[in-house]
Amino acid sequence: MSPLRTEQHAVLDRAADQPMLAQTLDWAAINSGTAHLAGLSAVAGKLADAFAALPGTVSLLDADPVESILPDGAVRISERGRNLHVAVRPEAPVQLLLTGHMDTVFGVDHAFQTIRTLDDGRINGPGVADMKGGIAIILATLKGLEASPLAARIGYEVVINSDEETGSHGSAALIARAAQGKAAALTYEPAATPEGLLAGARPGSGNFSIVVTGRSAHAGRNPEDGRNAVLAAADLALRLARAKGPNLSVNAAKIEGGGPNNVVPDHAVLRINMRPRTPEDETRARNHIDAAIAAVAIEHDVHVHLHGGFARPPKPLDAAAERLFGLVRDCGARLGQTIAWAPSGGVCDGNNIAAQGVPVVDTMGVRGGAIHSGEEFLIVESLAERARLSTLVLLELAERGRP
Incomplete structure (x- = not known):
C-alpha cells in the first residue's frame, strides 16, 4: 500500500483527536450490567446524545423479550435494555455496519464499580475495555470519516446493543437486519491480547x-x-x-x-x-x-x-473475511501498527454478522486485558491508535467498494 496522502492524514488526525478517553470514563462510570435496566437506560441516553453529532437518524429500539428457564423448570420472560441504532446515507454505494455493546458482565451488586488510573497510566474499571472504549472509537472513527470527501460514498448503520454479554438474544434480529446488504462490518470488541492481536475464526x-x-x-x-x-x-x-x-x-x-x-x-x-x-x-x-x-x-x-x-453460529474465515483482515493488516502497516490475527475460543456479535454472509473483523476495539474481571484495564494510547486504524479502513473501503 502507498504512504498516507495529506488529506488522509487530516481525516485520521480528526478521528484521533476526539475526546475518547473522557467519553469512555463517563460511560463506564454508570453500571450497565445486562440485567440493570436503569443503568442501561442512562448509558443509552448518553450514547444517543453523543451519536446525534453524526448525520442521519438515531433511534433507541426496544429489545425482543428473552426466555430463560428457572431452576424449577418454569419459563421466565425477561426484558433487555434498548438498543442504539444509527443509520446514515442508506442510498450511498458502499454500505457498512459497525457494532458494539453497552452492557457489561458486572451487575449492580458486583464489587467492581469504580474507575482508577494505575501507576503505569492504564485505566482500570468495569467495561473500560469491554467495551466502552470501543464505542468511543466507533464514534471517533465516524466523525473522522464525515470530514472526508469520500464520506458521500459510504452509508453505514451502527448498532450498540444492550445484551451482548448474555448472548444478544434480545438484539439478534436487529443485528441480522442491519447486516443485510453490507459490504463489510467492523465490531469493536477489545483486541484479543494487550499487544493488539485480532480474533480470527471463532467457534459457535x-x-x-x-x-x-x-x-x-x-x-x-x-x-x-x-x-x-x-x-x-x-x-x-x-x-x-x-x-x-x-x-x-x-x-x-x-x-x-x-x-x-x-x-x-x-x-x-x-x-x-x-x-x-x-x-x-x-x-x-x-x-x-x-x-x-x-x-x-x-x-x-x-x-x-x-x-x-x-x-x-460458527465463524470460520472465508475468502471475503480473509481479504478484510488483509486490508486491516495493510492499513495497520501504513500506520506503523503490526496487525495479526489468530483463532479464538470466544464468541461475540461477529459470529451473528458473519452468519449473514458479511465479512467482519470483530476485535477493532481498544488494547487492554483482564476483561470480565476486577482487573480489567484499558491502554489509553490505543484509543487514538485504533481510531486511526479503523478510519483508514473505512477510507479504503470507500475507494474500493469492497474488501
Whole structure:
C-alpha cells in the first residue's frame, strides 16, 4: 500500500483527536450490567446524545423479550435494555455496519464499580475495555470519516446493543437486519491480547437448559416406583460429553434439582454449553443432542424437554473475511501498527454478522486485558491508535467498494 496522502492524514488526525478517553470514563462510570435496566437506560441516553453529532437518524429500539428457564423448570420472560441504532446515507454505494455493546458482565451488586488510573497510566474499571472504549472509537472513527470527501460514498448503520454479554438474544434480529446488504462490518470488541492481536475464526456457541421430569417416590419403601430425574440428567450430561472432540467443546455447567435424601427426585435441570468449530460440527452437535435425549428418556422412563439453541453460529474465515483482515493488516502497516490475527475460543456479535454472509473483523476495539474481571484495564494510547486504524479502513473501503 502507498504512504498516507495529506488529506488522509487530516481525516485520521480528526478521528484521533476526539475526546475518547473522557467519553469512555463517563460511560463506564454508570453500571450497565445486562440485567440493570436503569443503568442501561442512562448509558443509552448518553450514547444517543453523543451519536446525534453524526448525520442521519438515531433511534433507541426496544429489545425482543428473552426466555430463560428457572431452576424449577418454569419459563421466565425477561426484558433487555434498548438498543442504539444509527443509520446514515442508506442510498450511498458502499454500505457498512459497525457494532458494539453497552452492557457489561458486572451487575449492580458486583464489587467492581469504580474507575482508577494505575501507576503505569492504564485505566482500570468495569467495561473500560469491554467495551466502552470501543464505542468511543466507533464514534471517533465516524466523525473522522464525515470530514472526508469520500464520506458521500459510504452509508453505514451502527448498532450498540444492550445484551451482548448474555448472548444478544434480545438484539439478534436487529443485528441480522442491519447486516443485510453490507459490504463489510467492523465490531469493536477489545483486541484479543494487550499487544493488539485480532480474533480470527471463532467457534459457535449454544447454551441449553434441559428439563428432566421423573416421578417421586420414597427412597426406602418403594424406590422402584420412582423415576430419578437427577440420575437421568447426570446420564444425559455424560452422553453429551462423549461428543467432545477437536471441533466441538462440551461443558456441562450445572445440574439443578433434587431434595431430601429419602425422596427419589422427580425434577432436574441440566445446563450445558457446546461450541462447534464449523456449521457441519453444529449440525452433528444438534443430532447428538437429539439422540442423547431420546435414549435417556427411554432408558430412565422420564420426560425430557430441551430449551435453548445455538445463538452464536460458527465463524470460520472465508475468502471475503480473509481479504478484510488483509486490508486491516495493510492499513495497520501504513500506520506503523503490526496487525495479526489468530483463532479464538470466544464468541461475540461477529459470529451473528458473519452468519449473514458479511465479512467482519470483530476485535477493532481498544488494547487492554483482564476483561470480565476486577482487573480489567484499558491502554489509553490505543484509543487514538485504533481510531486511526479503523478510519483508514473505512477510507479504503470507500475507494474500493469492497474488501
